[in-house]
Amino acid sequence: MTTRVAVLISGNGSNLQALIDAIRMRILAMEIVVVVSNRKAAYGLERARQAGIPTHYHPLKPYTDSGRSRSEYDADLAAFLREYRPDWVILAGWMHVLSHAFLRHFPYRVVNLHPALPGKFPGAHAIEDALAAYQRGEIKHTGCMVHLVPDEAVDAGPVIGTSDVLIYPTDTVETLANRMHQAEHTLLVQSVRRLIEGDEEEEG
Ligand code: GRF
Numbered sequence: 001m002t003t004r005v006a007v008l009i010s011g012n013g014s015n016l017q018a019l020i021d022a023i024r025m026r027i028l029a030m031e032i033v034v035v036v037s038n039r040k041a042a043y044g045l046e047r048a049r050q051a052g053i054p055t056h057y058h059p060l061k062p063y064t065d066s067g068r069s070r071s072e073y074d075a076d077l078a079a080f081l082r083e084y085r086p087d088w089v090i091l092a093g094w095m096h097v098l099s100h101a102f103l104r105h106f107p108y109r110v111v112n113l114h115p116a117l118p119g120k121f122p123g124a125h126a127i128e129d130a131l132a133a134y135q136r137g138e139i140k141h142t143g144c145m146v147h148l149v150p151d152e153a154v155d156a157g158p159v160i161g162t163s164d165v166l167i168y169p170t171d172t173v174e175t176l177a178n179r180m181h182q183a184e185h186t187l188l189v190q191s192v193r194r195l196i197e198g199d200e201e202e203e204g
Helices: 014-024 043-050 061-065 070-082 126-135 173-203
Strands: 003-009 030-037 055-057 088-091 110-114 141-148 159-166
Touching (some): 030 070, 061 070, 159 173
Parallel strands (some): 003 088
Antiparallel strands (some): 141 159
16 A cells, blocks of 8 residues: 655745655655645645645634634644545644644654754754854754654654754855755655655564
């Protein structure tokens, strides 16, 4: 059975593209069954459409405007995704923290990509934070990781893979972010491949 994957994005979707390309090159034996974005303008939605993948826009604002809770938003998102029967849910630049109302539907089946090494720089400004720490002489390099999301801890959970990313004295946020994204694309594909192969071994 081909592994079914749902991908959640909020922006450019270059990591989604890395997955799409790896499927095309037969590096990953899986199907992306749906791509969801919380932002309508996310370019990743266009990447999905071009690859013939169903897309869905799931904004938070209608919930907050009508006094509905974040849990309801998360539960509705989970209900939508369950229709697609994903084996894995990949957060590839998804900028919302998912609560138990979502995670309980996909236990140990949600995977997050984060542009920092385990235990370092959680949150939305990991690359800027790492560069600032480097400039203060606190770190020599940074990196990225792919990890499982078993609970509501932010950018933390059992690690699937990491990749170191060098920082140079001449780096700006932009040059470091470019190098980070290159590393992420490779790491995400390697990590997802490891997860799929793990499933296959279990199936025997
Ligand atoms: C990546 O750096 C990811 O780690 C972070 O958001 C970025 C998404 O980039 N959480 P893209 O949308 O895949 O290009």
